[in-house]
Amino acid sequence: MQSIKPQDKYRAQYYQRLKPVLIHIHRQPDEPLTLDKAAALSHFSRFHFQRIFSALMGESLTQYSNRIRLERAASLLFFHPDKNVTEIALDCGYSSSANFARSFKDHYGITPVSVRKTERLRQQLAQHMAPQKLNIELLLQLQAQRMSTHMPDETPVPTRIMNVDTRDLCTLRASEGYHLEGIWQCWEQLHQWAKAQGLDAGHITKLGFGHDNPLFTPLDKARYDGALVIPATLKAAVSEPFRLSTLNSGQYAVFSYDDLASNLLPFQLALYSAWLPHSGYEPDDAPLIEHYNQPITDSNAEDPSTRSIALEIWLKVKPLRAGV
Template identity: 35%
Template structure:
């Protein structure tokens, strides 16, 4: 992609994520990116394989359901306004149409409920089940994940080389992305056994179709390394992080993430800082047959 176009799309995505409660029509977003509305609409749709209106609507609904599950102290009305809906009635109607469940049903799903097909399936092929948003019973979770030991660690700033997965969370795309990045790192003189590998996971796959999830692979580099397209430079900011060590299956990773948000975070005295969920990979699942990683979430003191 043309680097200028790429930067404008990234600017748009960041602006949208930060302003979901505000009006986000084509004129507003394109003006923020200093691009004509006509050309911006074509470029955005071509790059994202989704119109701007669809993208904004989907992001609002996904944020809303995350708030319904993980911020239970918020009322449905407050969540509706925080996510850019004009009323709780319009919000409830939109959630029901897209996910197949009402906000109340998502907050209190029935055990073993089968997916109720909504627009999320017809548009993206994703079967949504609200039970997947909640952790397994605590005894099972502790048994699977070494008692779910959460440590709060202070991590120093790290300079990173990053590469976007073109196919989101699709396994083939993830492996291809890491293979390309690992090969590049070896050429730079960073042996595979010493690589600090960090995945940036921006979306909840229980809510978002795998190919629509935003994912970046990254490896730590020093200041002497030059980075060119298609790679980018990023930073892991210094700060306090909640860290859970997990060894097992993909389901164990998912349960650790759900436990962190649903069980540990509410009583921790912290809230999430402005970073996505991170996974530090400690092995190659294709070689070992199991996953070994650290789930990381940047924290700030609850205010």
């Protein structure tokens, strides 16, 4: 296994110090994080924290916090039609629906209501409003699926619903978000780690975790983790830049996918807009998982966006609760 350069080790330690700050932002978007509290969580000087955060994350603390709040709000708007705009605004830390609507339009270029209503969205497009930071064609397609009173003909159907026990994972964060090149590099490093531990990469369970909704999150900002299921005896062998984590136990709906890589995102989002509303289930608190049951390879001679891939998608679910 290749040795870690000292400068890479130190950089990883900086990211590790910022981890409590990022966890707070993602788990408590309704609680604005002050500079003093962020500095205290990271144990960096408050006089230098902003420069450190911007240098490592590519955004200021305020920009990062606001983006996460708005991305969460956008997902709530689309996937939780039972919540009104004011509820979502307050849940995401805005003092009023007016302040939320203004921030949302400044960020995405459209109003919050247009995320839900196709007619309103088309009116804004006709007025030459310029949507940004979202996939407008895909949003229109998903709106049409969601408004259907019956299950669409092309709705993904799970091959099985399975129960999974907790499993130990060796995890690595992709350096370029959801961009395919960074994901291939992530898996190359994981394969090298597995080989160094004497594992057969062809027979080890390989999982990919997508933590963000790319309908509303820029691909380079989205968080993707590659992970190998490992035996307990190898837990001590997991060190930087890799992380030891766990696959949560529970019930998973499993879907098969064998198509172009460029069509994978619409397929995944169709699980939420077309399958879930008719399934009797609701998503549990866990990211969407890709199970790579076929070899993961990269071909420099082939455009990744036009290549075919075969995998399974695991969606953690629980029985739908009525009247919540």
